[in-house]
Amino acid sequence: MQDRHIGDVRVTRIEEISGPGFPAKDFFPEFEPETFKSHEHWMAPGYYQPESGRLIRSIHSWLIRTGKHTILVDACSGNHKNRPGMPGFHMLDTKYLDRLREAGVAPEEVDFVMCTHLHVDHVGWNTRLENGKWVPTFPNARYVMSRVDHDHWAKVAKTSGSPEYEVNTYNDSVLPIVEAKMAEFVAGGEHAMCGCLKLKPAPGHTPGQIRIDLESKGKRAMFPGDALHSPLQVPVWRWNSRFCDDRDLAAKTRGALLADCAEQGALLMPAHFGSPHAAYIKAKGDRFELDWDHDNARGR
Template sequence: MQDITTYRVGDATITKIFEIGLDAVEGEFLFPGVEADSIVRERGQVGPGSVDPHTGSLRLSIHSWLVRTPERVVLIDTATGNDKERPGAAVLHRLNEPFLDRLRAAGVAPGDVDLVLMTHLHADHVGWNTQLADGRWTPVFPNARYVFSGRERAYLAALSAADGSDAAIRDAAGLGRMLHPPLPGVYEDSVLPIVEAGLAREITVDGSEVVDGFRYLPSPGHSIDHACISLTSRGERALFWGDVMHHPLQVARPDWNSVYCEFPDAARTSRRWAMNHAAETGSLVFTTHFAESSAGRISRDGDRFAWQFA
């Protein structure tokens, strides 16, 4: 069921557009290398909306955030999409979900969207950029400008070309060791068609304002040029976290990387930065993979952080 709760930040309203729930994720899978006893100990501090009290499995969500301001209709990240070939990630493979119906139920048709802002270009953040039409991947939001990191796009393109040019991009990023590349196929079906349609706006992730109070804040590690996206409206702040975290357990254990984090050392650094930034600015945080409301606030006590769902 779609969460229809709408939050207000200044003049903006923010609504979660649900795609799929992941209700049986094993902690040892999500956090590889972490001892099972540690996971058991930490999950006892998390409520039943995020951990199944009977099985101990973790609960996650995949969704987008719809942001409406007086000037614009904005979608932040576009979930997984239907019909995408993702054999390397079974839960994302060939979905058939009524995501666009849920968007319409929130009062927005695809043609109403002005901006699509992407925290990064992983499979479950760009999928509804495109849909199959007569055997071709075509833009879902034809009147929108799709905004994303130029470095992320160049990296995916280099991996797609398989010509070795990805190594130079990794060296330039300076993020240290890499555990794995992103899923294949994402560039071809969810990014390249947007570029070819002339709808892409590639940016440098440097904290500067992109448009109307939105800023891309550097938080690399989960991906090569991951960004948190901030929104400031009438002195109030929202922070769209992307994938600096996947589950509330990481608030107490920011040293735990998810299985999907590509550059582990940088991911840990960005996770701590994101929590500190959220606490210092008093931002209302909108996550991409926390279950329940998926929104909340971070507080800090010395070196420790706490999460409270909104």
């Protein structure tokens, strides 16, 4: 298990899937071959597979243990979910919950599930299949999600012609949580939680995405959800992913949170970076660089 300590808080990565994903040229709408080429050398092998041209992505949760609370940031894709047109998420059967237990946490022990946003690869383990019904995987947790995102995806699920996998994602992984009255909605501004967490709006990738800032004993980390998918989006921070809803806003949010990370000395802990899975950020004017060496970020 890859544990990190941010002050008194322990953070563990719980992996669901990792390996080659989209071809880089298809993943970034703003892709330019020359720019990409100039970064290939540091992207391989942890973040890019040159022989296939594909980006390496991981889908993982971050498990936060404060001593008082156990918090899961994002809930990956889930098992046995019907995701037409999305073969990477369709009818998975992974050992995710076993990995959580190996890290020392049973589903009953999770106090909060933080949904940075409500995409298919962030809410899947919110629920699991039991006797043909979708039930909350974490029976004692409050599930924290953005009101704006919730209302957006609830509407998508009711709109005829919406992609079937999006309709299913809401209906099998979000709605059962709402119906069980286990959802905690946040809207606008900042929200403090558990004495060390702050939720802040990070819209653009989805309409209501939230980021989570952690501070303990003067040490900081940031969980940006999918404000960025690939570490390439640190030096090339204006490039969006194909899944960003509002590209101008997504880029603005990305630039702002990278600037915050650099200024605060926060460890950036995104949901999909390959290995190394987290990095510090250095600012040089309006440019940003990854810094893995500070505090041994690389290889841990």
